[in-house]
Amino acid sequence: MSRTVLPGFRLALGLTLAYLGLIVLLPLAALIWQAAGLGWERFAAVVTSPRALASFHITITAALGATAFNALFGLGLAWVLVRYEFPGKRLLDALVDVPFALPTAVAGVALTALFAANGWYGRLLEPLGITVAYAPLGIMAAMAFTSIPFVVRSVQPVLEDLSAEAEEAAETLGAGAWRTFRNVVFPAIFPAFLAGCSLAFARSLGEFGAVIFIAGNQPFRTEIAALLVFIRLEEYDYQAAAAIASVMLAAAFVMLLVVNAIQLWHLRYAREGR
Amino acid sequence: MTASRRPRIGDGSLAKALILGLVLLTSALIIVGPLVVIFVEALKLGLETYARNLTAPDTAHAVWLTIATALLAVPINTAFGIAAAYAIAKFEFRGKNLLIALVELPFSISPIVAGVAYLFVYGAQGWFGPILQANGIKIMFAYPAIVLASLFVTAPFVAREILPLMQAQGSQEEEAALSLGASGWRTLWSVTLPNIRWALLYGVLLTNARVMGEFGAVSVVSGSIRGVTNTLPLQIELLYQDYNAAGAFAAATVLAGIALLTIIGKLVVERMDPGAARGGAG
Numbered sequence: 001m002s003r004t005v006l007p008g009f010r011l012a013l014g015l016t017l018a019y020l021g022l023i024v025l026l027p028l029a030a031l032i033w034q035a036a037g038l039g040w041e042r043f044a045a046v047v048t049s050p051r052a053l054a055s056f057h058i059t060i061t062a063a064l065g066a067t068a069f070n071a072l073f074g075l076g077l078a079w080v081l082v083r084y085e086f087p088g089k090r091l092l093d094a095l096v097d098v099p100f101a102l103p104t105a106v107a108g109v110a111l112t113a114l115f116a117a118n119g120w121y122g123r124l125l126e127p128l129g130i131t132v133a134y135a136p137l138g139i140m141a142a143m144a145f146t147s148i149p150f151v152v153r154s155v156q157p158v159l160e161d162l163s164a165e166a167e168e169a170a171e172t173l174g175a176g177a178w179r180t181f182r183n184v185v186f187p188a189i190f191p192a193f194l195a196g197c198s199l200a201f202a203r204s205l206g207e208f209g210a211v212i213f214i215a216g217n218q219p220f221r222t223e224i225a226a227l228l229v230f231i232r233l234e235e236y237d238y239q240a241a242a243a244i245a246s247v248m249l250a251a252a253f254v255m256l257l258v259v260n261a262i263q264l265w266h267l268r269y270a271r272e273g274r
Numbered sequence: 275m276t277a278s279r280r281p282r283i284g285d286g287s288l289a290k291a292l293i294l295g296l297v298l299l300t301s302a303l304i305i306v307g308p309l310v311v312i313f314v315e316a317l318k319l320g321l322e323t324y325a326r327n328l329t330a331p332d333t334a335h336a337v338w339l340t341i342a343t344a345l346l347a348v349p350i351n352t353a354f355g356i357a358a359a360y361a362i363a364k365f366e367f368r369g370k371n372l373l374i375a376l377v378e379l380p381f382s383i384s385p386i387v388a389g390v391a392y393l394f395v396y397g398a399q400g401w402f403g404p405i406l407q408a409n410g411i412k413i414m415f416a417y418p419a420i421v422l423a424s425l426f427v428t429a430p431f432v433a434r435e436i437l438p439l440m441q442a443q444g445s446q447e448e449e450a451a452l453s454l455g456a457s458g459w460r461t462l463w464s465v466t467l468p469n470i471r472w473a474l475l476y477g478v479l480l481t482n483a484r485v486m487g488e489f490g491a492v493s494v495v496s497g498s499i500r501g502v503t504n505t506l507p508l509q510i511e512l513l514y515q516d517y518n519a520a521g522a523f524a525a526a527t528v529l530a531g532i533a534l535l536t537i538i539g540k541l542v543v544e545r546m547d548p549g550a551a552r553g554g555a556g
Contacts, residue, residue, distance in 0.1 A: 103487020206384025
């Protein structure tokens with residue numbers, strides 16, 4: 001089956017599959033098995049309980065807000081890193097990876113310290129009536145922080161490869177800068193942008209460490225789905241934990257399908273563009 | 275790169291100043307702010323208190339356990355990343371896209387879901403729980419479970435960093451080495467790996483930072499037993515809940531320091547081989 005004469009295909013692929021099977025697929029199968037063991041009625045009762053529904057609602061709303069923030073901020077970061085020259089550019093490029101390198105628990109305590117009523121940011125925001133720490137906004141802030149790199153790193157390479165010709169042509173034809181961006185540049189980076197946003201959204205849906213420090217964790221108000229799983233485990237209600245966790249797993253799979261569909265579309269788009 | 279070209283959209287001085295200013299300000303507030311506040315809070319009560327907090331027995335033990343976890347998990351996931359990237363980049367086979375999706379799967383799964391999933395394999399109510407218990411093997415709520423959960427969460431990082439580079443490089447150099455009589459292992463060791471060494475280094479650094487900082491998955495499977503199975507991130511939560519903020523921030527500086535070293539590593543890697551350390555996220 002292999003195209004090249006290189007050795008080691010069977011060994012490399014065998015190792016990869018065996019490892020993925022043992023480390024990734026086996027536990028996921030066990031989780032699905034456990035959730036399936038509940039039976040449909042009990043499963044539905046757990047995941048449609050008012051508290052579970054509230055946690056899904058809170059998680060999705062906050063993840064949408066965080067993704068909207070990163071859509072704008074990520075696009076701006078990618079634009080600045082590709083198009084402009086300025087001192088500290090390399091440093092800014094490296095700093096984009098901070099949310100990946102900084103543990104989520106550390107990010108959680110740091111954001112809480114910043115946004116608490118007596119913190120550097122909270123002190124300025126509280127008089128304006130904006131409460132971030134121990135409120136839904138805090139969940140959004142934590143999710144936004146941990147998913148910063150996704151949009152930037154998706155858009156950056158596409159923006160780099162974009163030729164100047166199409167832009168110049170549009171401007172020669174009299175289109176202003178904004179119209180050129182909207183009709184020429186944005187459509188070209190749109191698939192990558194959407195893929196980045198989907199990844200950021202998926203990551204935000206599952207975020208736990210950063211959120212629980214800043215959220216306040218009140219049921220029905222600031223309790224995310226991942227935390228509810230954790231609480232059910234601590235109550236030794238393993239079936240409920242399995243049911244809610246499997247809903248989160250299903251959401252992750254759906255997001256993965258969306259990202260892959262966007263990437264396929266992207267490929268076709270790139271090919272037609274040539 | 276664009277310096278010598280004709281001006282493009284957004285290059286006007288007003289637009290540039292506005293966009294650059296907004297992005298830099300937001301980056302300072304959202305990315306730099308959290309890093310700075312950790313060190314300020316940790317050192318607020320003086321260096322002496324900071325040192326005492328860091329050397330508190332439970333925190334010191336957590337540091338040790340975290341290092342022990344990384345010592346096992348990082349080499350394993352590095353080997354896995356190399357094997358996966360080698361198979362995907364150098365060969366054509368059916369189901370390749372599915373394999374890539376599988377390698378990246380842990381990225382989109384919540385660490386809490388990963389932790390719960392492991393509970394249902396090795397825990398008392400899991401598939402292998404009864405057998406393990408009968409033979410006196412303890413995986414859950416102990417060191418092995420912490421390593422396993424860390425492996426799950428950080429599996430994609432090395433492959434993600436080196437795969438684009440390996441795909442771009444093709445396999446001509448390896449074929450040349452083989453035709454000159456080098457063995458497969460020799461070719462891997464003296465051609466394939468040196469070609470990707472900087473991207474590989476950054477992948478390893480990032481994996482290490484994630485392993486040492488994993489919180490959600492580890493908090494489910496470790497049992498968070500104080501002074502026994504508490505890793506550094508769990509210790510931070512514990513101190514924080516004990517209203518020992520200074521202690522929590524002192525422990526957090528260790529992990530923030532590792533994150534900063536990772537970022538410095540990226541700057542070094544970029545200087546040695548521009549374009550090697552990209553990817554990572556998307």
